[in-house]
Amino acid sequence: MDVGQRFAALHQLVAPLGAELAVLPPDARRAIGVAVGLAEGPAPDQLALTNALIAVLSEAADQDAVLVMVDDLQWLDRASATLFGILARRLGGSRIGLLGVVRTGEGSMFEEAGLAEITVGPLDDEDAKTLLTEAFPELRPGTARQVIAEAQGNPLALIELPAHADPTADEPPLGRTPVGRRLQLTFARRIDGLPAVTRGHLLLAALDATGELFPAIPADELEPAERARLIRVHPVTRGIRFRHPLTRASVVELSTVEERRAAHRRLAELQPAGSERRAWPPCRPWRPTRSAHRPPIRCAATP
Known part of the structure; x- marks a missing residue:
């Protein structure tokens, strides 16, 4: 070079x-x-x-x-x-x-430079609502509430997520949160840098959404994701919680169709015999079929 x-x-x-x-x-x-x-x-x-x-x-x-x-x-x-x-x-x-500017949880060569540091926290709900209203005044209240909840004060998320929402919908559709390219890049470096086995566990956790199916996972296979500040692992139950909901969405978006299919098959195998969750279909907005009174089906995360 x-x-x-x-x-x-x-x-x-x-x-x-x-x-x-x-x-x-x-x-x-x-x-x-x-x-x-x-x-x-x-x-x-x-x-x-x-x-x-x-x-x-x-x-x-x-x-x-x-x-x-x-x-x-x-x-x-x-x-x-x-x-x-x-x-x-x-x-x-x-x-x-x-x-x-350095992202929270990321290292840089400036850490030992002895320079003054200011920590910039997330926006509170009121400021997030103000930013969202100014940027997307046509957004319906239900969709706006979901965007604010998913963004958790991240200004980039507040600007990016509504680009994938229907501004005229009274309520957001069922299904996983669509993540745009800029948000994907925000998380992709940390996710792509993980060992393959760790990424596999994160995909299972992202698609399962309960975070409680993995007490048998060896601790060293989850530690890379913990060190990257992507997840928290309960010290007793070993349940997995994503630090930010958009991390969960990005893990799914960055996976392939075959990886998601394999993960869904694995999730079905982890369910006890007779569990209704073994037959949950992917999340999609329900639309009436021949029966106008058919209720919305329960669903798991979209593959």
């Missing part, structure tokens, strides 16, 4: 600063150019590159104060993360600030 590829985030930061780069001393300009793949030469040492980055940001700050904002610090390339960590500790008293 060449130097420019390693500093992907640095490249995004300095790309709009062409005018400021042009007035830097040659050595500083060359250090950044080599780091981001715009010039050839030996890789610059960390001190030279840090000084060059401060110089280009200082040029921009001559016009107005500069705030460097870095989202998803946990996904930053290692070289850029190290550089930004050093940069942040050298900005005191300047007109340059750095604000980084």
Whole structure:
């Protein structure tokens, strides 16, 4: 991997600063150019590159104060993360600030940088309702209540989930919560990083929804999901609870049809003989057939 590829985030930061780069001393300009793949030469040492980055940001700050904002610090390339960590500790008293965001439960190279931290919690129900009403004023009360309950204060979920709902429906349909691509990406990295056997257990738990069928699962097969802060496991009953309902929905959405079929067969095998749940069909909105008075059927999660 060449130097420019390693500093992907640095490249995004300095790309709009062409005018400021042009007035830097040659050595500083060359250090950044080599780091981001715009010039050839030996890789610059960390001190030279840090000084060059401060110089280009200082040029921009001559016009107005500069705030460097870095989202998803946990996904930053290692070289850029190290550089930004050093940069942040050298900005005191300047007109340059750095604000980084890391997802709860995720690690980043900034953890040991000694920087001030602010924990941003979920929205409360009132604020969630305000955001949802402003973004989707046509949403019916029943659907809005379900979205607020499923989102649990996650602003992205509050914006994404209604895109898959019928805004004219008085009540939400039966079935699993549809999860859009952006929400899938939020959980996919943690889910995809789990061992296959752990993902299999999570799919069983997601489709079962009771979380109480798995006391015999070895603890070490669930620990990766616990460490990833996807589930809680009861210390006595070994029952599984997802930390966020959208995690459960994402586990199902990220599985294949064959994986879901196999999981449903396994769930049926775990039911005691004669249990009505062995014959539960997948969840789908009930529609009248030949009998207009036929009641809605009970159902399990959609395969």
